[in-house]
Amino acid sequence: xxxxxxxxxxxxxxxxxxxxxxxxxxxxxxxxxxxxxxxxxxxxxxxxxxxxxxxxxxxxxxxxxxxxxxxxxxxxxxxxxxxxxxxxxxxxxxxxxxxxxxxxxxxxxxxxxxxxxxxxxxxxxxxxxxxxxxxxxxxxxxxxxxxxxxxxxxxxxxxxxxxxx
Numbered sequence: 001x002x003x004x005x006x007x008x009x010x011x012x013x014x015x016x017x018x019x020x021x022x023x024x025x026x027x028x029x030x031x032x033x034x035x036x037x038x039x040x041x042x043x044x045x046x047x048x049x050x051x052x053x054x055x056x057x058x059x060x061x062x063x064x065x066x067x068x069x070x071x072x073x074x075x076x077x078x079x080x081x082x083x084x085x086x087x088x089x090x091x092x093x094x095x096x097x098x099x100x101x102x103x104x105x106x107x108x109x110x111x112x113x114x115x116x117x118x119x120x121x122x123x124x125x126x127x128x129x130x131x132x133x134x135x136x137x138x139x140x141x142x143x144x145x146x147x148x149x150x151x152x153x154x155x156x157x158x159x160x161x162x163x164x165x
Contacts, residue, residue, distance in 0.1 A: 001025060001037060001040070001097075002037075002097055003018065003021055003025060004041045005043075005044065006041075006042070006044070007043075008046070009046035009049070011046055013044075014121070015122045020122060020125060021042055023161050024157060024163075025129065027157045027161045028129075028133035028137075031157055031160065032080075033078075033080075034080060036083075036097065037095075037097045038100050039092055039097040040100050040102075040103065040133075040136070041103070042102075042103045043102065045106060046106060047108045050064055051064075053067055054067065057069075063109065065106055066109075066128040066131060067132075068103055068132040069103075069104075070137075070138065071090070071099045072090060072100065072101070072138070073138075077134075077146075078138060079138070083098065100137075101136045103132040105128050109128075110124045110128065117165075118165075123163050123164070123165065126158065126163045127158060130154050130157040130158055131150075
């Protein structure tokens with residue numbers, strides 16, 4: 001698995017963001033039974049920048065905690081059989097890894113939501129990565145049935161990495 005992290009802004013999180021991200025991403029890939037080595041891009045930013053992206057990409061005029069930009073369109077969430085191994089678009093030509101997509105996280109939201117929900121920022125950060133990885137696998141939470149499935153998978157990932165509320 002390749003994880004490419006970029007960080008912008010002055011806010012710093014007081015834990016090893018790369019270590020936690022890799023731990024959660026590995027657990028998510030294992031849970032999804034991903035048959036390929038994968039590549040994920042992670043941008044840690046601040047509210048102003050994620051607000052701009054949220055408006056541009058989703059038409060929502062406010063900052064959000066996390067944005068997910070999957071590279072693959074799944075017929076069914078987590079069904080990697082739709083990926084044609086001969087298809088150059090899905091794989092990095094240099095590494096051969098499956099390019100799952102991009103995750104963008106607001107560090108300000110990590111801190112404020114951790115305080116709001118009464119847990120550590122590390123837990124909030126890990127949760128947002130778990131949540132976003134499921135989006136990169138094609139899961140969504142727009143209707144109750146999908147939300148229930150996604151919440152169960154998020155819980156399973158968090159338990160697998162041993163990060164609890």
